[in-house]
Each structure stands twice: as structure tokens, then as C-alpha cells.
Amino acid sequence: VIDGCPAGLKIDLDFIQEELDRRAPGKDKYRSPRNEADQVEILSGVFEGLSTGAPISLKIANTDAKSASYEPIKGLLRPGHAQYAYLEKYGIFDFRGGGRASARETAARVAAGAIAKVFLQEQGIDLVAYLKQVGAESCSAFSDSSKQLKDALQSSPIFCPDLQVSESICALLEDTMQAGDSIGGVVEFFAEGVPAGLGEPLFDKLPALLAHAMMSLPAAKAFEIGEGMDVATKNGSIHNDTFENRSGKITLSSNHSGGTLGGISTGMPVFGRVAFKPASSIRISQETVSIEGENALFELPVGSRHDPCVAIRAVPVVESMLALVLADALLMNRVSKK
């Protein structure tokens, strides 16, 4: 349910479906081979192709739930999995697929993000996310525009714009899958055309809103804006972005900060990164205990699904969260001046 979408926005079911298809698993061998059709249906909020201002309800039915495959392991605590924490919190856990702890919930984020993207495009904002790193294989920094980046992504099966790195990562993933293991990764995001003034000064700084959104993704373990962790080794004389007059328009000479100053956008591109842990579901046996505390060996049921590297599937999801945060910030900013 998307509440707060302004009226009059063109809602294109085909575009939403395309976006969902980018996230969908089973598209290639590096993503878990499920048959999730992820077919989206609009239940409300749209009239004659335009948003009405009412909440937009989208429904994506799970046509490939295989509860039975979870039966054999339902009494065991799954290593690295949300189940234990949920049981402690709620005293009850729906073992069939993980419920809200399943990464399947990100389909909803992508569908909502597709609508936010249309809104942003109309305002001249363009954005992209891509796989930057898996294991030790990492792309160097890009100075390209989001359009060039998007084009480069087309040729990679794993959303990685540097095709040489893309190939190295694919090789690494082959080895990881062979070993029945999983591996972590980093997704970079990049938004162009963001106007100055987005974000709120104190608790809702733009980086804080982005961090909240990204760290709410399953398996996210770190968030960076601009140069991120690397700022620890930088001097102010290098890191400071100075101002210049470029043909009558004041602009920044550099963008070390990743597009925000004092938590508010500067008009420069907004970029950063999100790190995702290795998937907890692996084919290697792991020691654990049952819910009753008996020692046990946890083994993924035959035929059950897992991704060798969740960061790949996370790429369109990070892009969607970026779109949602920027759309919200744009709307919020309409009340900053009288």
C-alpha cells in the first residue's frame, strides 16, 4: 500500500512489472531458481491511468510458496536467520518461508519504487544502483552519468557496470556455489538532478533518511554516503568541497560529501553504498540447536532455495529505496518555505 502519492501521476502497470522482473529470482544462475512470477495487480488508487490521491494498493501473490519444504527443519534454529529473534519478540513464528523476514518482501519495495521513479523523472531526477563489489572483486569509482551507468549494466548478468569486474565476480560466484557457500557484496547508488534543499536539518537529514531506508533492507550491514568509512583518513583541506561560479551559477567544485552538506542536498549527485552480508542459507551443514535446546545439525532441505550472493538481487531494491526516500524528501520540502 503506497499512501501519500500525489494525484495526477501517470501509473504505468507495465513499467512496474518491468521493475519487478529485474528483481525477480531465477532470471539467471546466480539468483535462486524460484518460480516467482511476481505478477503485480493494482487494487486501488488509480483511475484512467492516473493516481487519484488515494492509497495505491498493489498485490503480488506468492504463487510458488512451498511450505512443505520447510517442514523438516521447522523445529531447528536456523543459523543467521531471523526466526530466533522473532520467536523471542513475538512468541510465535510462521516457519513457512520466513514471513516478513523473507527477502520476498522487497518485491513490494520495488513496485513502490517504480511509482516513485516516475514522479522523480518528471522532476528531472535520474537514478541508478549497481553491484560494486563481491568478495575482493571491486569496481573502481565511476565518474559517469547515471545514463552511461545504466547502459553499462545491460551487458552484465549481475548489474555490474565494469564488465571485467563483472566477469571476475561471476567466476567467484561459480566457486562459491560449488562450495555450497554464500558471499557478501556492496551495492552503490547514484542519483543525478536532485535539487538543493532536500532533507531536514536535525534528525531527518537526507543521509539519515537514506541510512534508515537502506539499513531496513534484509541483510544490510553498513551504509555509506559520499566517501563513507574512508573519511576517517582524510584531511579537511582535501575533503572540503569548495564553491565556484560556473558561468553565473554557483556550484561546488567537487563532491566528496556525496551530495549533502549539513544533511541537506546541495544539487550535486547523491551517492553512497550499502553492504550486504553473505546469505545465511547455505548448503554446508551447520551446528545448531532445536527450539527445545537439543543439539542438531542444520541442513537446507533438498530443493529449497538460496542465493549465493544477495547483493545482486539487492541492486534494484536499493535503487527503489533511493527513489522512495528522494520522492518523500521532495514532497516534504514543499513546506520548507512560506
Add this chain to the structure above:
Amino acid sequence: VIDGCPAGLKIDLDFIQEELDRRAPGKDKYRSPRNEADQVEILSGVFEGLSTGAPISLKIANTDAKSASYEPIKGLLRPGHAQYAYLEKYGIFDFRGGGRASARETAARVAAGAIAKVFLQEQGIDLVAYLKQVGAESCSAFSDSSKQLKDALQSSPIFCPDLQVSESICALLEDTMQAGDSIGGVVEFFAEGVPAGLGEPLFDKLPALLAHAMMSLPAAKAFEIGEGMDVATKNGSIHNDTFENRSGKITLSSNHSGGTLGGISTGMPVFGRVAFKPASSIRISQETVSIEGENALFELPVGSRHDPCVAIRAVPVVESMLALVLADALLMNRVSKK
């Protein structure tokens, strides 16, 4: 103003003042030499030493504001500073000290955090933050308890528990100050005794709430939980925390995840890191333009204040934000079961 503080909590003005004194600048040569007394006063919400359930208003007057010292530079865009973004957002900027963009606002966070800490201590939760890294000087990981860490901090003028690293950082800061420059740093946080079940499953995962809080701090550029960015190079077989039965109690055998699974606390320590950029105020001249777009040289007025490394002052602030997020999550969790 602290709203939502439960009634019946012991509010100790002396403890709040002590906490403020830890943050206050001018305490040593590495923090900017201001005369901020940071004297706190309670205006409401406390009766006979206990919270009444009403909002607690605390007032910390700024007795050392020197607006005059900002006069000479008021027409210039300060490199790395919030002023430009504020002007774009609001069309108006109070140049005297930076308003809400001044790190002085963190005094309020520390005062509020002091109250949250009392609440947490009564629930058996203990927490600490410390300076982990400045430039290339970095502490290795600690396996100590929060109590041991706190004790170690006493001997360092910069909240760094590894005294050898503390000395190296001090030397580095001397050089940086000599050069009129600033440098970035990393603060680590650590909370023990956090019960399982804190955080909400989707958007308000505990790491998301922490990331939001930490990235709302002035100069914060990255947030990590558990192993943070390093997860990109880890395999699931290593990173997964397995379960074991330790004398009848189910617990985790390791804590790579930093105390949360599926975004919800597991009962293990919650730890992570925040990276702070180098302070934008430096004594080295920087090229910039005036608000009207004329080329200009920006120089800090003689006698104006700056910190060589804001990460030092950020230590008690990170600790306070950790306390506030955990206290909120504890209260929120009271409604998770019927």
C-alpha cells in the same frame, strides 16, 4: 524537550551535568577552546526527583555566543558547511554560529541520553562508545565488557581505550593542528545486556533505527553494524552465528552480526561504528565565492573556534544516541505481545 519518558524514573541533575561535561569543548587541547559552560537546567517534567510522565524540558543556554566573530565572513559560502544548503532550502540563514547546523545542538542529545541511560541501567543494559580510529591509527577489535572499556577510557584524553593507539592519535592530532588542518575518525559503540526482541521487522529494524540516529549526527558519513563493510568479503559459512545450548540456555556461539538477526536484537551485545568526516572549519585558506558569486578566499576569523577532529567530541554523543534508540526500542517492544 524529552517527550515520552515513562513516569517514576529517577532524574539526577548531577548525572546529566556530568554527561554534558564529557562532551563539552575546551576540556583539553584537542577540542576547540570555547567557554561553553553547558549548564543544564530542568524546566518541567520532574517532581520530587522523579519523572512525572510529562515532557522533560531541559535548557542549556549558550553563554559564549560570539556573533561578532562571524561578521567578516557572513557574505561568503563556507566550504564544507551547511550554510549553502540551508540558503537553498529556506532562503534565509542565521550566520551567527550555524544555528541548527552547529554541533552545539548535540549537547541536547547528550542531556537526553543521560536520562535514557538511567532507564537502561535499571533494565540491566550497559553501554559505551569510544574513539576507534583517526587517520591510519586504529584500535583492534575489543572483546572486553563495557565496564572494562569504560575503565580504559579514563586514562585517555580522547576516549580511546587502547592507550598506545591513544598516544599515536594524539601525536597525529598535534601535527594536524600545526598544519591548520582537520582529520576524520571512527567511533565504535557497544551495548551489553540488551534483551532479545528489540526492533521492528520491516522498516524499523534495530540497525535501521540506529543508522537513522547516528547518521543524523553532524559530520557522520557512514554507519556499520557488526562487521559492517567487511561483510562484503565474508562467506556465509564463516559469518553465520550458530546457536548452542549453554547450561540450559539457548544462546549464539558467535556475534558476527553485531547483536541483531532479521533486524531484531538477539540478546548478544549490539555493536557497530560511525565514521565522521574531517571538520570543515580549518585554518588553511580555501577558495570559494560570495553569496553573490564573486570569487573570494575563505579564512577562519582569528579567534574563531574549531576542532581538529570532531570524532573525539562525537564519542559521548554516539553513546547518547545509542541509549536513546535502545530506550525507545524497549518501550516500543512492550506492545509486541498481547
Add this chain to the structure above:
Amino acid sequence: VIDGCPAGLKIDLDFIQEELDRRAPGKDKYRSPRNEADQVEILSGVFEGLSTGAPISLKIANTDAKSASYEPIKGLLRPGHAQYAYLEKYGIFDFRGGGRASARETAARVAAGAIAKVFLQEQGIDLVAYLKQVGAESCSAFSDSSKQLKDALQSSPIFCPDLQVSESICALLEDTMQAGDSIGGVVEFFAEGVPAGLGEPLFDKLPALLAHAMMSLPAAKAFEIGEGMDVATKNGSIHNDTFENRSGKITLSSNHSGGTLGGISTGMPVFGRVAFKPASSIRISQETVSIEGENALFELPVGSRHDPCVAIRAVPVVESMLALVLADALLMNRVSKK
């Protein structure tokens, strides 16, 4: 979508359906003869009959939408109807049935209220709403328990516990329908077993939360708690509820205030009233203009639906809103003490 329902609550689909059936139109001649099956379906949040803490999605499909019947009047501004205001606000209006301005949205409130009622019953709270007045026909005040009131409602086709008044109202409704007109009414609500301490002191006083909820209902024009508008003529010496010691327990001697003091519940029954305007859809022709501003006569299409008195259908809805507000207030109150 019901978010924030505590885990472990028994969710009984049959009970939800029963509640919906009470609201459903077409049950008798005084409610508009639609064929809304109002069949409810649970999409998420329930596992083995218990709430899991996840959002509970309920779906009630509209199986009787007759968009065609709205065609002839789609270009006219309907007197007393939301359409004009929506067009001004959003620039777009889904003329087929009124969208969110249709009273059909109250089905969702009743479904959610059914779940809140189960939660309240487990805490010993019982509640009821009933038709108090239509036109000049009005029940006198009741001193009965909610159980007695509920029993009395069984014999009335219009939720009116005073059977003599019930009959008079039915006769009045016959006349009104004959004339093709509609008429207003008042619904009274009553909750027993509400513990002291619910509601927040300033903006979220319990009467404020109730007023917000009730005035958000379609056609609601007034909200009263306790003696409501009549307090204007009362003296403090009469209206004040004094305290007494009844067998060792402090209690109030009277309940003029309707169960709250200073906006917080006292442990006495919470009661009040909501007034509903006459339905705007009538069979009498009304002058109006088209969206383009041409003079026109508005006539309800033959076969289209309308209720002579929406206050009747509002009875279970008011009961549901009461249940939802009290359930929220109960949960909120869990954080009032340390």
C-alpha cells in the same frame, strides 16, 4: 491493513464475518438494498489462528460495483457529496461509487474493530453502540450495563434498545422513504471495564482521540462525551463527579464526565454520542450545475442505492471505532510508567 496488533491474539475469521454482517446493507428495508456480500479474507499476519505481530491484511472485495449506473450523472456536481471537494483537492475524481468517499470504506473499520474487540474482551472491556435518536424520536438515557443493552438491541431491526422508540423511528423512516427523502440521527456509545489511565494529557486526551476517530466517519457532524453540549447549562456543583470509598476501593460517585478527567480515563464507563447528517443521496430532484458550470437538475439514477438514515448503518461502525481507539490507548498506556 491492521498494523501494530500484538502477537498471540486469537483471530477468529467467523467473528470478523459476523461483525461485517451487522454493518452490511440490504439486511432490512431501512438499509439500501445492495448485494454486498462483504466476504472477508485474511491475506497475512495470522498463523495457526493467532496473530503473529505482522500486519494483518484483510480483503473485502466489492462484488456489487455497478459503475454503469453512475454514468448518466458523472458530469454533474452531486449536492452534499464529496465529489466537488475531491475535484478541487486532487483535480481528478473516480465517479464510480465515490471511491474513498463511499461509506463502503467503513467495512474495513468494522473488520479491524472486530480484532480490537477480541483484544479488549481479554482485558475485561465490553462495549456497545446503539441508535439513540432519529428526527425527534429519541431514547432517554440508559443506566443499563453494556450486556443488557446488547440484549435489547437484538429485538430491534435498527439497533435501538428502547423498543417503543425503535418502532416510532421505523414509522418515521417509512414516511421519509415514501417522500424520497433522508433524515439524520444520533448514535450513542458505551464502554465498560475501561481501566483508569488511558489517554494522554495534552493533545491526545482520550476524548480527543475518540472525537478524531468518530468525526472521521462519513456524515459525522458532532461528537459528545459525557453530557456533551448540555454541559453549557450545568453548574459545577452538579456536574462535578465526587469521590467515595466503596468497600475499600476509591471510586467516583457519579459519571457526568463520561469516564474521563483531564482527558484520562477514570475507570468509570466511557460514553458519548455521534450525530450523523441525513444522507445526501435522495430521490427528490435537486438543482445543481455540471462540472462545466451549466445549470442542471440532479436526479438519482433509477436502481441506484441510498439509505434513508445512515445513522443506522453507522451503529456497528461507531462501536468499531470505539474498540480501535481503546485498544490503541491501552497499548500506548504500557509505556506510561517505567
Add this chain to the structure above:
Amino acid sequence: VIDGCPAGLKIDLDFIQEELDRRAPGKDKYRSPRNEADQVEILSGVFEGLSTGAPISLKIANTDAKSASYEPIKGLLRPGHAQYAYLEKYGIFDFRGGGRASARETAARVAAGAIAKVFLQEQGIDLVAYLKQVGAESCSAFSDSSKQLKDALQSSPIFCPDLQVSESICALLEDTMQAGDSIGGVVEFFAEGVPAGLGEPLFDKLPALLAHAMMSLPAAKAFEIGEGMDVATKNGSIHNDTFENRSGKITLSSNHSGGTLGGISTGMPVFGRVAFKPASSIRISQETVSIEGENALFELPVGSRHDPCVAIRAVPVVESMLALVLADALLMNRVSKK
């Protein structure tokens, strides 16, 4: 603290003070004779006379608190007073003056309302509240403009625009004071120039927001919009507001609804009423019990304060809440269209 005030608004301390003076007690014999200077001070959020977008902190110190006068009655449960409910909720109560349960908190609402009024005036919205009824003495409906109403109020010591009724009410108040008693009253509010489109379709309908705001006032017991409770006796053929084309502009022919349709403003004046109970503090002795449950007689300490009719002082407060709700709704409405 006023958060969310748009930047660039003229903040006029003198006007805020004038507004506070209208509410202040002791201005005439019908309002309790306290020496509350209600001197307002701006602590933040204003620069060179304009709002900066930062929270505006206003401080109104209580210079006339007489805690000592509450000593003799601190162990008794005050009839009609919040103290009992607070004790049940929080387990602690600051007996000195009532804390947040004191009507003194409405000074803050008036100060905030003054700022909202400036914002509204710039948008062409004008508003007024007045005393409509005390006891059986009541003004008839007004068809005047808000300007005419405001002028009429000048001549009444009790904000009552009908001077004959004003005199009758004054006489009634004399009698009530003589008897040591108090009496209830009704305040009417009226806003002109409100644009169409304010309010949200479901839970945050404009009448719901107004009801919430008004019922959050101390002593408020009922809220009406348009014809309020009287709609119960009206037919749709009379109550419906039809549309007409007045010199090329579509407008409503009548305004029975009080300026909203489907919960959203129509462009017509928004008006309604709030009923206030008789003040609970009276000079007549009342039976009660002590906190320990002993029977006792409650008598107001000599020299303590009370108002014979709180509805008088409530007039500027109702006006302020109206201003605040409309200002919020105006800002919210900026995001309704793309």
C-alpha cells in the same frame, strides 16, 4: 516549541503578546484574578524578524505560581479534577497547580496560534471565535463576516458579539460567582477565505482534525461542525448544500455543512462549536476522599483561583486551535497534487 513553521514568515513578538493578553486571566472580574504576566520570549527559530525554518521556541514563565496555596489540599482527591486520573496513570502527581492538567498550558497554544494566524492572513484566511452560550443565554446564528464579528467583540468584556446576550450572561455570571459556583458554556468558531481542498479523505478529514484539536482543550466536552447535533432532526432535502454558478464561478448555494464535504473544505466558511463544562474548582464544599480513602470535605483554599466560566477564557484558545489546524492542513495540502 513550534516545529514545521515554514521559513520566511514575519514573526511579530508584539502580536504574539497581544494575543496572549487576550487569554490572560485577571483582565476582568469574570476571569480568575491571577497575576500571570504571560510575558513571552523567543528563544530560537527567528532571525532578523523572519522564521528560519528551525523550531520556534517560545518561553512564557509562570511568575505567579503559588505552590504553598495547594499544600492544605494536596492529600485530597479534587472533584472533577485530573489529579485522580493522573495518579492512576503515572503513579505520581505534581499537586502544585495541576501541571499539564492546568489550563495554563493553553497560553502556549495561543502563542503558537498567533504565528499560525500570520501565515493564514497572508493566504487570505481570516478567523474568529466568540462566546455563543452560557447557561440558557445564547446568541442566535450569525451571518456576519469575521470582520464584523471581530468588531462586535470589542464592546463585550466576555467575547460575546451580541451585546444584549453579553449583558445577560454577565448578570448570570454575577449570580454564579455569588453562589460560589461555576457554569458551562459554548464557543463558536468561524473561518473565512479557507480554500477548497483542505483535509484528508479518510482518518484526517478536516472535521476530524478540528475535533481532535478542540477536544484536546481542557474542559471540552463536545464538538460540532456546521449544524452539529441538530442534523439529527434534519431532512436531506433541506440539509444538502446545492451548487450554483455565480457569475462564472461554481459555488455552493448554502453552507449547512459548515464548509466541508466528504471531510474536505469546499471554499465556504468553516464554522462550528465547542462546549466547555463548568469549572471543577468551586467555592462550595464538596464531599470527597483523601488519597488514602478517608472521607473528607474538599474546600478551595482561601485566595486560590478559579474562573466562574472557563468558556470565556477558552475563546482565544479555540481561535488559536482553529488557526493551527488550518495552517497544518494548508501545508499538508501542498503534497496532494504532483
